[in-house]
Amino acid sequence: MKLCIAMVGLPAMGKSTIALKLKEFLVSEGLNTEIFNNGDVRRQTVPESNSPEFYNPKNKEASKIRRKIADINIEKAKNYDGDVVIIDATNVGRPRRKIIEKSFEHVLFIECVNKDEDLIDTSILQKIKHTEFRNDPDAFINFKKRIGYYKKIYNPLKDEKNYIVLDSLNNLILKEKGEVLHYENIRDILVSNWLKNLYLVRHEETFFNQQDRIGGDSKLTKEGINKSKDISKYFEKKEIPFIFTSTKKRTIEMANILASKNTQIIKLPEFDEINSGICEEMSYQEIKTKYPEIYYERKKDKYNFIYPEGESYDTLRLRVAKGLKKAMYIVGDYRDIMIIGHRAVNRVILSHFLYRKKSEVPYIYMPQDKYYHIISTHKKKLLELKEFKQD
Ligand code: F6P
Numbered sequence: 001m002k003l004c005i006a007m008v009g010l011p012a013m014g015k016s017t018i019a020l021k022l023k024e025f026l027v028s029e030g031l032n033t034e035i036f037n038n039g040d041v042r043r044q045t046v047p048e049s050n051s052p053e054f055y056n057p058k059n060k061e062a063s064k065i066r067r068k069i070a071d072i073n074i075e076k077a078k079n080y081d082g083d084v085v086i087i088d089a090t091n092v093g094r095p096r097r098k099i100i101e102k103s104f105e106h107v108l109f110i111e112c113v114n115k116d117e118d119l120i121d122t123s124i125l126q127k128i129k130h131t132e133f134r135n136d137p138d139a140f141i142n143f144k145k146r147i148g149y150y151k152k153i154y155n156p157l158k159d160e161k162n163y164i165v166l167d168s169l170n171n172l173i174l175k176e177k178g179e180v181l182h183y184e185n186i187r188d189i190l191v192s193n194w195l196k197n198l199y200l201v202r203h204e205e206t207f208f209n210q211q212d213r214i215g216g217d218s219k220l221t222k223e224g225i226n227k228s229k230d231i232s233k234y235f236e237k238k239e240i241p242f243i244f245t246s247t248k249k250r251t252i253e254m255a256n257i258l259a260s261k262n263t264q265i266i267k268l269p270e271f272d273e274i275n276s277g278i279c280e281e282m283s284y285q286e287i288k289t290k291y292p293e294i295y296y297e298r299k300k301d302k303y304n305f306i307y308p309e310g311e312s313y314d315t316l317r318l319r320v321a322k323g324l325k326k327a328m329y330i331v332g333d334y335r336d337i338m339i340i341g342h343r344a345v346n347r348v349i350l351s352h353f354l355y356r357k358k359s360e361v362p363y364i365y366m367p368q369d370k371y372y373h374i375i376s377t378h379k380k381k382l383l384e385l386k387e388f389k390q391d
Contacts, residue, residue, distance in 0.1 A: 032082030270323025277310025
């Protein structure tokens, strides 16, 4: 008995990432699974189809071609001799979905929604790196236009027999109806956070570190630069496609040293170090002398203490969680990623994947000469503190 999973949603909603995640899991469960992507068929048959007008529903000629592409893809999926087919396409209109329902006995629709405009824009910027947009200087605007055209024919899932509506940024199921083969597995995969390999690195030594000063935007010292160069040799063979940093010079400087020519460096303000408010750029000794009440109050409850005009670990946690979601959405198929962060930020990231009591989080060991290797998939959870030395 064959199951057809049909993705539904506007472009840049994370459909392909979910499709890949589902395929990998179902295959690991011994189910022969294949993804059938309308975009692949389109690029093969109509290579010049990246103009937004190709998606204008009023463009009768193009609509016909797009329908044909969808039919070819459905036909290919029908002919697949396996257990599960995943149709990765927008499928935003009810008529197309009716055809899918007629073509397979068991169908589950998965609609991906995400309302975070900022993130959608970041995701579009990733998409237009694809070679098909190579010669289009207005690729970003055009891609948004394409989305606009899809919105005109969008019918959310409602009348279909089996479906799941997923908030694809937060891995939350918003609505579900019916039940199909392998439903429990599929549902579980949709809501779980997957991270294949995260290398969590703290930036190397800065001038402020030397002076025991906190916060600020200090650069790496000569020693910090040299150590970063050594670390870059260690990661040389790992081919890391994405390095996320904060917007601070020290993490960006180190990322530039570690990046290979295929690495994308993405700066996220969500990964900026804890804001120590009126204590920014001071040393712990200076804080103790000038603001003893701050110094001692923080010691009493480090997790909840909010620096005047700044943050606490607790508020930082929310900001960092948003950054992590963004990072995972951007990397899509959850490949190897690195985050070069700060002491407090990295503590919070680590506690996101490994449960720690809140009161313990501000004391997690976060050295500059080692890194944490984190794996968090459905089948494997790993957290290892490692040295920058070949095994
Ligand atoms: O000293 C480096 C630093 O990253 C500071 O910028 C930051 O305020 C501090 O560590 C966070 O560590 P703690 O919460 O232990 O003071």
